[in-house]
Amino acid sequence: MIDNTPHKTKAYIAGVNLNDPNFDYYLAELANLAEAANMEVVGQSRQNLEHVVAGTYFGLGKINEIKDMARGLRAKVLILNDELTPVQIRNLEKMTKLRIIDRTELILEIFSNRARTKQAKLQVQLARLEYELPRLHPSENNLDQQRGGGFANRGAGESKLELNRRTIGKQIAVIKKELKEIAGQEEIKAKRRNQNHIPKVALVGYTNAGKSTTMNGLLAEFTKENGEKQVFVKDMLFATLDTNVRRIELNNNFSFILSDTVGFISKLPHNLIESFKATLQEVKDADLLINVVDASDPNMIQMIRTTQNVLAEIGVKNT
Structure with missing residues (x-):
């Protein structure tokens, strides 16, 4: 065997x-x-x-x-x-x-392994490149160069380190441009939703606290075709990095837009927060934020504070 x-x-x-x-x-x-x-x-x-x-x-x-x-x-x-x-x-x-x-x-x-959509993959790639850029270091052989370095050809002489930095810099610029285009498309969608004057509610909180489970519960309770609208749920940290948006129809003909956002964690890398600001736009635009907390967790208070700190870093205060 x-x-x-x-x-x-x-x-x-x-x-x-x-x-x-x-x-x-x-x-x-x-x-x-x-x-x-x-x-x-x-x-x-x-x-x-x-x-x-x-x-x-x-x-x-x-x-x-x-x-x-x-x-x-x-x-x-x-x-x-x-x-x-x-x-x-x-x-x-x-x-x-x-x-x-x-x-x-x-x-x-972890984020690299969890990213599914093009936007999430680009955001993680951007954060990783920005993390790696200052960590590039010269080859053990200080004479190791990509191209010749004679006096007459001095301008062509370029170390591996310099070339790698330029390459990563170009990759960062390309990714930022792509993310800006995607953010523009998402902004158009958000404006269309705003024109309908439907209240917006965002679920925020610690990773794996139960945000997606909460959304699925609301969908099951108030949406007839909830099976098609259910979001991915798994008992693990950062099960999804994408913001899921669903419309909830209440029994009194009142409806609202519900967003399930990426979870937070202590000491979340600043580069990741910066990269995911477009994804977290749903949080900034929400009329109501619901901080989902696992009441059985002994670290519940610390998790609430972590969520508040990350929200403040993306510009959402007084929560």
Whole structure:
């Protein structure tokens, strides 16, 4: 018998606690994110510091401890609770011999796997390129060049690093142009809905809190052909990145537009928030926001605050 079941990559998670009362919550969330990325968390570590170490994030003793623990647990990946600098990532990879993934890269990876529509794929691609651009570094061989570098041909001499930066810069410009066109099309659709003077309601909240389930429940209750209008539901973080819009017809001939938006999470990368602002336009245009919360979750209050913080960052305040 051949076992074709894909084996999960074993991951070790760790972080620096700068006297943050929410640190345990963030680390538990990091473990959930790792599992959402199809990894198996086999252990975790923390270090209490006044500030992170500039070149290595952790202190040397903690790095050696993590290296030994991860090796003993056969972990292949070290996932860290913050966004690291390029220097920190490279130094930790050399010192631990593990693949280093910071919180931002992990979330970007999950978003990449979840994106379905053209708009969502472009938004994630844009955020990933903007994350990677400052993390490009020269080849180990400083003389490695793409084209010749003689004195007479000095203008043609271009390092791999410079070429890669120019290439990524062009890709970013192209994606932004495409997203602007899509946003224009979505704005036309939104204006048509606004002309009907139908109230707009948006479901917001933490990822996997039950927004899509809430929408499907309302559709089942008030819409005859709800089977065709049901939205995708799955018990996992960021099951969908797309905003679903449905019209709800109430029994008294009153109707409203209901939007189910992308979920939020703590320390959501700024690049992702910027990239998804067009998708979250439905939230900004809504007459009513409903913050869907899982009342059984012990971190309910923290989740509400996280949602409020992200809403404030996209320009929705007084919520």
